[in-house]
Amino acid sequence: MSLITNFPLFTIVLSLFSGVLCTMLSGKTARRYTVSYECGLIVLVSFVLYYTIRTGTSFTYVMGEFPAPWGNEIRAGILESLMALIFLIVMLCSVLGGARFIDLDIDVSKVNLYYTLINLMTAAIMAILWTNDIFTGYVFLEILTLTSCGILIVREIGRTTLAAIRYMILNLLGSGLFLLGVVLLYDITGNLLMVSMHKTIEAISGQGGNLVAITMALGVLTIGLSIKSGLFPFHFWMPDTYGYATPTSGSVLSSLVSKCYILLLFKIYYRVIGIDLFERLPIEDILLVLGMCGIVLGSVSALHAEHINRMIAFSSAAQIGYIFMGIGIGGTAGYTAALFHILAHSVTKSLLFLTTPRLSEASGNSLLFKKLQGSGLRDPNTGFFFGAAAFSMIGIPIFAGFASKLLFASAAVGCGSTWKLIAIMVVLAVSSVLNALYFIRTLIRIFSEGEDRRRTTVKHGALFHISMSTLIAVNLALGLFSWVFTSLIERGLAMFG
Amino acid sequence: MNKSRFLSWLYGETDVMEDILELDETSDESREQLKREKRRLRRELLRSGRAKKVIGAETKGFYALYHVVAVVSCIMLIGVLLFAVANLPRYGEENPETTEMVARYVEKGVEETGADNIVAGMILDYRAFDTLGESHVLFTALICVTILLRLDRKNMRKTYEDYYAIRGERFHDISREAIMRNVAAVLVPCIFVFGIYVLLNGQNGPGGGFSGGAVMGAAMIIFSAAFGFDKADRVFSKRLGAWVTFAALSFYSAAKGYVFFTGANHLENHIPKGTPGAILSGGLILPLDIAVGMVVAFTMYGFYNLFMRGK
Numbered sequence: 001m002s003l004i005t006n007f008p009l010f011t012i013v014l015s016l017f018s019g020v021l022c023t024m025l026s027g028k029t030a031r032r033y034t035v036s037y038e039c040g041l042i043v044l045v046s047f048v049l050y051y052t053i054r055t056g057t058s059f060t061y062v063m064g065e066f067p068a069p070w071g072n073e074i075r076a077g078i079l080e081s082l083m084a085l086i087f088l089i090v091m092l093c094s095v096l097g098g099a100r101f102i103d104l105d106i107d108v109s110k111v112n113l114y115y116t117l118i119n120l121m122t123a124a125i126m127a128i129l130w131t132n133d134i135f136t137g138y139v140f141l142e143i144l145t146l147t148s149c150g151i152l153i154v155r156e157i158g159r160t161t162l163a164a165i166r167y168m169i170l171n172l173l174g175s176g177l178f179l180l181g182v183v184l185l186y187d188i189t190g191n192l193l194m195v196s197m198h199k200t201i202e203a204i205s206g207q208g209g210n211l212v213a214i215t216m217a218l219g220v221l222t223i224g225l226s227i228k229s230g231l232f233p234f235h236f237w238m239p240d241t242y243g244y245a246t247p248t249s250g251s252v253l254s255s256l257v258s259k260c261y262i263l264l265l266f267k268i269y270y271r272v273i274g275i276d277l278f279e280r281l282p283i284e285d286i287l288l289v290l291g292m293c294g295i296v297l298g299s300v301s302a303l304h305a306e307h308i309n310r311m312i313a314f315s316s317a318a319q320i321g322y323i324f325m326g327i328g329i330g331g332t333a334g335y336t337a338a339l340f341h342i343l344a345h346s347v348t349k350s351l352l353f354l355t356t357p358r359l360s361e362a363s364g365n366s367l368l369f370k371k372l373q374g375s376g377l378r379d380p381n382t383g384f385f386f387g388a389a390a391f392s393m394i395g396i397p398i399f400a401g402f403a404s405k406l407l408f409a410s411a412a413v414g415c416g417s418t419w420k421l422i423a424i425m426v427v428l429a430v431s432s433v434l435n436a437l438y439f440i441r442t443l444i445r446i447f448s449e450g451e452d453r454r455r456t457t458v459k460h461g462a463l464f465h466i467s468m469s470t471l472i473a474v475n476l477a478l479g480l481f482s483w484v485f486t487s488l489i490e491r492g493l494a495m496f497g
Numbered sequence: 498m499n500k501s502r503f504l505s506w507l508y509g510e511t512d513v514m515e516d517i518l519e520l521d522e523t524s525d526e527s528r529e530q531l532k533r534e535k536r537r538l539r540r541e542l543l544r545s546g547r548a549k550k551v552i553g554a555e556t557k558g559f560y561a562l563y564h565v566v567a568v569v570s571c572i573m574l575i576g577v578l579l580f581a582v583a584n585l586p587r588y589g590e591e592n593p594e595t596t597e598m599v600a601r602y603v604e605k606g607v608e609e610t611g612a613d614n615i616v617a618g619m620i621l622d623y624r625a626f627d628t629l630g631e632s633h634v635l636f637t638a639l640i641c642v643t644i645l646l647r648l649d650r651k652n653m654r655k656t657y658e659d660y661y662a663i664r665g666e667r668f669h670d671i672s673r674e675a676i677m678r679n680v681a682a683v684l685v686p687c688i689f690v691f692g693i694y695v696l697l698n699g700q701n702g703p704g705g706g707f708s709g710g711a712v713m714g715a716a717m718i719i720f721s722a723a724f725g726f727d728k729a730d731r732v733f734s735k736r737l738g739a740w741v742t743f744a745a746l747s748f749y750s751a752a753k754g755y756v757f758f759t760g761a762n763h764l765e766n767h768i769p770k771g772t773p774g775a776i777l778s779g780g781l782i783l784p785l786d787i788a789v790g791m792v793v794a795f796t797m798y799g800f801y802n803l804f805m806r807g808k
Contacts, residue, residue: 013750062761064756066623069598070623117641135624190598213586
C-alpha cells in the first residue's frame with residue numbers, strides 16, 4: 001500500500017471540509033482558500049494519475065475497516081484520475097476566470113456561500129468519479145443536483161430563479177428515475193457494490209435468465225441520467241440554465257456537471273452491466289439515434305439563437321449529442337472517442353462561457369449579436385481567447401475539437417455496419433458545417449468594426465489571463481498530443497470494467 | 498424572431514414570472530391600485546362568460562394536449578414498471594447471493610460494530626461514507642435556502658410583517674398568546690429531553706441523529722414561536738448555529754477520515770467499541786449521532802428562521 005493510494009480519499013474529505021469551512025470565512029478569504037486548496041487537489045490527483053500509469057492497474061480503497069461489499073469502497077484507475085485532473089483544472093480556471101463576475105453578480109454577504117457550493121460540488125464530482133458503489137454515486141449525485149441549483153439562484157434575478165426552478169424540477173425527476181433504477185438493480189442482485197452486481201448479472205445472463213428486469217432498470221437509469229445531462233429530447237432547459245447564470249456557474253455546469261452524469265452512466269454500463277451484455281441490448285442504438293438528433297437539432301437551434309450565450313448553450317446540447325453518439329457507436333474506439341470528447345468539450349466550453357461576459361462588458365453589457373459588433377476589437381485579449389475556443393469548436397486542426405471529430409469518424413469506420421457508417425458520416429458533416437456557420441458568423445461579427453471603436457476601459461487582471469491561457473494550453477495539448485490521451489484512455493478502459 | 502408560441506415557451510424565451518419575481522419599484526399605493534384593477538377585470542371577465550373563450554384562445558389547445566401526453570406517459574411508465582416488477586427474480590430463491598449481504602449484517606453486525614441497533618451500525622459504521630455524504634446533502638440544502646431567503650441588497654423585504662402588509666393581512670404575533678406561552682413552557686423542556694434521549698440511544702434502539710435532531714429542532718421552533726425571536730436569539734443565535742454546524746460537520750469529516758484511513762491501511766484505530774447495549778457503545782456511532790443531530794436540529798431551526806424573517 002503506497003501513500004498515494006490514500007489520495008482519492010483525501011480529495012473527497014478535504015473538499016467536503018473546505019465547503020463547510022468556507023461558510024465561516026469572508027468572501028475574499030474564501031476565494032483565496034478555494035483557489036489554493038484546489039491547486040493542492042490538482043497535485044494530489046496528478047500523483048494518483050502517475051501512480052496508476054506506473055503500476056498499470058487500478059486500485060481499490062476500502063472506506064473503513066469493513067471490506068466491500070459490506071462497507072464502502074472507492075476505486076481509481078487511469079481513466080478516473082485523468083478525468084479528475086482535467087475537471088479540477090477546468091474548475092480552478094472557471095473560479096479564477098469568473099472571479100470578477102462573482103463579485104459583481106452576487107451580493108457581498110453571500111459570496112462565501114458561493115464558494116461553499118463550489119467546494120461541495122468539487123467533492124461530489126470527485127466522489128462520483130472515484131466511487132465503486134452505486135448508492136454512494138446516488139448520494140453524491142444529490143449533492144451535485146443541489147449545488148448546481150444553488151449556484152444558479154445565487155445571482156438573484158428573475159430569469160435565473162426561474163431557470164433554477166425548471167432545472168431543479170427536471171433534475172429531481174432524473175434523480176428519482178435514477179433511484180428507481182438503483183432499487184431495481186439492488187433487488188435483482190442484492191448488492192450495491194458495482195463489481196458484485198456485475199457478477200450476479202453475468203450469472204443471470206449467462207444462464208439465459210430473464211433479462212426483462214435488468215433492461216428496465218437500465219432504461220430507467222439511462223433516462224434519468226440523460227435528463228440530467230441534457231440528451232436530445234431533454235435539452236430544452238439548457239439555454240436558460242447556462243445562458244443567464246453567473247459565468248463561473250455556466251462554465252462549471254456545462255463543462256463539468258453534465259459530464260459527470262454521463263461518466264456515472266458510462267460507469268454503470270461498463271462496470272455494472274458489463275460491455276458484453278450492454279452490446280446485446282438495444283439501448284446502444286437508441287442512444288446513437290438520440291445523439292445524432294441532438295447534434296443536428298442542437299446546432300440548428302444554435303443558428304437561430306438571438307444572443308451569444310444561448311447560442312453556446314445550444315451548442316452544448318449538440319456536444320452532449322456527440323458524446324452519446326460515441327457511446328452508441330460502441331467498441332473501444334467509440335468509447336475512447338466519447339471520453340476524449342468529454343475532455344475536449346469541457347476545456348473548450350468553459351473558455352467560451354468565461355469570455356462572452358467580457359465581450360458583452362465591452363459592448364454595453366449586452367449579449368445580443370447586434371451590440372457585440374466589433375467587441376473583439378474593443379477587447380482584443382478576450383477576443384483572442386474566444387476565437388481560439390471557437391476554432392476548437394469548429395474543429396480546426398491542432399485544436400482538441402479536430403482530434404475528437406477525427407476520433408468519431410474513425411470509430412464509425414470501424415463499427416462494422418454500413419448504414420451506421422453512412423448515417424454517422426452524414427451527421428458529422430452536417431454538424432461540422434452548421435458549427436462552422438454559427439461560430440464563423442459570430443467571429444466575423446465580433447472582429448468586424450462597429451460604430452463604437454473605443455478600447456474597453458475594464459481591467460482584466462493577470463489571473464484571468466493565466467486561467468484562460470491554461471485552458472487554451474490544455475486544449476492545444478489535447479489537440480496536438482491526442483495520441484497520448486487516447487492511449488491513456490484506452491489503457492484506462494482496459495482496467496475500468 | 499418568427500418562432501411559434503410553443504417553441505418560445507419550450508425554450509424559456511418568454512419570462513412568465515417577469516412581474517412576480519423581479520423586484521419592482523412601485524409604491525404600495527400603486528400596487529394596491531393595480532391589484533384592485535386586476536380584481537375588477539377578473540370579475541368582469543367571469544361575468545361576461547367569456548373567460549373560457551379567452552383562456553382557450555391564449556393556449557390554443559396546447560394545455561389539453563399537454564395533459565393528454567402527461568397522463569398517457571404516466572400510465573405507460575406505470576405499466577412498464579409493473580411489468581418490470583413482475584419479472585423480478587424471487588427474493589433469495591433464484592440467485593442466493595442476494596441474501597449474502599443482509600446475512601452478514603444480521604449475524605455479525607452487533608459483534609463488529611458494537612451497536613445493538615443494526616440499522617445504526619449499518620448507516621454509521623458499515624456504510625459510513627454514504628451517511629457522510631447524506632449529512633452534507635442536508636447542509637447543502639441549508640446553504641441553498643440561505644441564499645434564496647436571507648435578506649441582502651437584492652432581496653430587500655424589511656421584516657416578516659411586510660409580507661402580511663403586502664397581502665393586506667394583519668400580522669398576528671403568536672407569542673403574545675398566554676396559552677401558547679404557558680403550554681410551551683411545559684412542553685419545550687419535555688420535548689428537549691425526549692430529543693436528547695432519542696439522540697443518545699441511536700446505537701441501542703430506534704432513534705439516532707436524524708430523528709433525535711428533528712425532535713430537538715421542533716422544540717427550538719416551538720420555543721422561538723412562543724417566546725418571540727428576541728428571546729430565542731439570546732439562546733440560539735445565528736452565530737451559535739453557524740459554529741455548531743461547522744464544528745459538527747468538521748468533526749464528522751475528521752473522525753470518518755481517520756477511520757477510513759486506518760481501516761484501509763490496516764492500522765489499529767484506538768476507538769473502543771464498548772459493550773453492546775450500554776450507552777457508551779458502538780464506537781464512533783454515538784459521537785457521530787450527536788454531530789448529525791446537531792446539524793439536523795440547527796438546520797430545521799435555520800429553515801424556520803429564514804422562512805419567517807430572512808435571517
